[in-house]
Amino acid sequence: MTRDFVPAAINLYVVRKATDGSRELFQSVQRQKDQYQGVWIVSPEGKVLAGRQDYRDFKNGSVELLETIDAGLKAFGDVTPREAKPTNPLPHRGVGVLTDGGVSLALYGRQMLGGGRSTIPAGIEPSFAWTWDGALRPDGPIMIDSLALSAGEWAAFAPTRSEADTTWSIPDGVARKLTRLLSASSDQSGMPRPEEAKVAELKATVESVEGGVARLRFAGRWEMMHLVEGDAKRPQYGAATAEGTALYDIEGKSMRSLLLVFDGTIRSGRPDATPNRTGAVVEWRAR
Amino acid sequence: MKTLLAILATAAFGQAGDDLARRAEIIKPKPGEYKWRQIPWIVDLNEGIRLAREEKRPILLWVSGDDPLERC
Numbered sequence: 001m002t003r004d005f006v007p008a009a010i011n012l013y014v015v016r017k018a019t020d021g022s023r024e025l026f027q028s029v030q031r032q033k034d035q036y037q038g039v040w041i042v043s044p045e046g047k048v049l050a051g052r053q054d055y056r057d058f059k060n061g062s063v064e065l066l067e068t069i070d071a072g073l074k075a076f077g078d079v080t081p082r083e084a085k086p087t088n089p090l091p092h093r094g095v096g097v098l099t100d101g102g103v104s105l106a107l108y109g110r111q112m113l114g115g116g117r118s119t120i121p122a123g124i125e126p127s128f129a130w131t132w133d134g135a136l137r138p139d140g141p142i143m144i145d146s147l148a149l150s151a152g153e154w155a156a157f158a159p160t161r162s163e164a165d166t167t168w169s170i171p172d173g174v175a176r177k178l179t180r181l182l183s184a185s186s187d188q189s190g191m192p193r194p195e196e197a198k199v200a201e202l203k204a205t206v207e208s209v210e211g212g213v214a215r216l217r218f219a220g221r222w223e224m225m226h227l228v229e230g231d232a233k234r235p236q237y238g239a240a241t242a243e244g245t246a247l248y249d250i251e252g253k254s255m256r257s258l259l260l261v262f263d264g265t266i267r268s269g270r271p272d273a274t275p276n277r278t279g280a281v282v283e284w285r286a287r
Numbered sequence: 288m289k290t291l292l293a294i295l296a297t298a299a300f301g302q303a304g305d306d307l308a309r310r311a312e313i314i315k316p317k318p319g320e321y322k323w324r325q326i327p328w329i330v331d332l333n334e335g336i337r338l339a340r341e342e343k344r345p346i347l348l349w350v351s352g353d354d355p356l357e358r359c
Contacts, residue, residue, distance in 0.1 A: 002326055005347035008335035009328040009355040022332035029348065040348040044339035072345060079344040087327040090356055108315045142316040146357040186359050188352065245304050261310045279314040 003081045004073055005041075009089070012037055039065065041072025049075040093146050096287030097254075101151025109184040109262070109280035111140035119263070121241065124275065131277055139277065143184045147177060147282070157258060159206050162214050162250040170202040170220075178202070179224050181262050181280035182238035192226040192238060199223040202242070212251050218244030218260060228268075237271045240264025240278065258284040328356055 001007050015026045025046045033040060038053030050072035055061040073079070092098055094106025115136040117129055153174045160168050176194035185191050194200075202220035209215070220242040228234035244260035262280035267273040329335045332348070339346045349355050 001347055005345055006335045006339045006342065007326050007328050007347045007349070008332050009330055009349045010332050011354045012350050012352050014354075015332055015350070018332070020333045021336060025332065025336060026348075026350075037351045038349075040346075040350070042346045042348050044336060044343070044346065049345060069347065072347075076345045080342070082342060082344070084327040086325070087329075089328050089330045093357065110314060112314065136310060136313050138313065142320050144316065144357070144359045146354075186353075243307055245307055259307060259311060261307050261314070263310075279310070281311045281314050283311070 001069065002084050004079050005069075039068060041069065041076070043076060049073075090146070094283045095285055097154075101154065103149050103154045103284055105147040105149060105258075106283045107143075107145040107147055107181060107280065108283075109143040109145070109181055109278060110138050111184050112263075112277040112279040113137055113139040115263070121239070121263075121265070123239075124265070125272070128275055131275070136279075138279075140184060143186045145180065145186065147180070149174070149177070153177075154255070157204070157216075157246065158248055158253070158255060159204070159214055159216065162206065162209060162248070164206050164208050166206040168204055170204065170218075172200060175200040175202040175220060175222075178220075178242070178260075178262075178282070179222055181242075181282070182222055182224050182240050182264050182278065183226065183236065183266055184278050184280075189229045190226070190236070192224045192236070196224045196226045197222060198225060204246075209250065212249065213256070214248040214250055216244075216246040216248055218242065218246065220244075220260075222264070234269070236266055236268050237273075238264060238266040238278070240280070242280075244282070254286065255284070256286045258282065324356070330354075330356065 015022055028046045029040050029042055029048055032048040033051040035051055035053035040051040041049040043049060050068045052065060052068040055064050092104045097103055113131055114134040115132055117132045120129055120132050156170050156174050159166050176197045179192045179194055179197040179200055182192050183190055200222050202218060205217050207215045207217045223239045226236045240262045242260050242262045246258040247256040249256055260282035264278040265275035266278055267275050335346050
């Protein structure tokens with residue numbers, strides 16, 4: 001892909017509103033091969049050479065995508081191989097403060113198994129205890145996401161006083177934004193929204209102060225009910241706890257790092273349905 | 288290999304931080320799951336069109352209902 005193509009990753013809703021030539025090209029592309037999203041192979045003039053949204057067999061999806069790519073390249077003709085330089089199109093994801101004082105937290109999540117029965121949360125039926133057996137391990141594909149926080153929202157993670165044992169609560173509106181991490185879905189239809197949180201609590205403590213740096217500890221819990229695609233017949237019930245650590249530069253009045261780790265369960269259909277285990281991570285560090 | 292945050296967590300919180308960092312590493316993507324991120328994606332389609340014209344090569348256009356590189 002890197003050798004033969006110009007690879008472009010585009011948000012459908014952004015390109016639809018673009019005021020430059022990209023909107024025109026994309027509209028033309030959709031007219032030629034109508035698919036909501038997916039991959040199109042397109043000439044620089046906007047001619048669609050191949051495209052794919054759905055897969056005959058999802059397990060074989062990578063092979064089918066390669067077929068599409070090969071078909072598009074064959075239709076285009078010979079190209080001169082290139083050596084594209086590595087890029088970082090998301091330099092602020094999980095790193096540094098934006099010019100407006102906000103941040104972009106890096107989020108990760110997936111279904112999990114294991115961790116030991118001593119970590120089973122309250123309310124789990126004994127028949128499901130086996131999912132905690134063995135070492136903590138992934139049980140599904142990775143979900144990657146980002147969470148934008150405004151300067152004011154980000155300031156809520158900093159201590160009000162830089163003295164050990166100082167405690168404070170992250171505002172409800174900020175904690176609710178983390179409800180998204182109760183599901184490992186990367187599709188908006190399966191993604192809990194802030195207003196679907198029944199509980200969203202995140203508390204912080206200055207654990208110690210040393211060398212002008214405050215060591216912070218976070219602990220939180222969330223509960224939610226999400227309706228898949230807004231359908232009342234397709235509820236999902238999720239619960240999670242989180243633990244976290246952070247470093248805060250007292251003199252510079254700025255965060256140095258943040259790490260939150262979530263441990264949860266999600267059930268589809270009924271509150272007593274088989275729970276799927278979820279794990280999630282929030283990361284950020286100063287530049 | 289530990290990430291910088293994992294190292295910071297361990298340094299800051301000792302055993303408890305180490306456990307948190309270890310759990311985070313288990314959840315986070317493994318190198319094999321992240322290969323698509325090694326592709327030098329362009330997020331400005333107009334710039335992609337310009338490059339494709341200049342280099343006389345096709346565009347591989349990946350479109351989703353979110354920012355594909357931020358939510359996947």
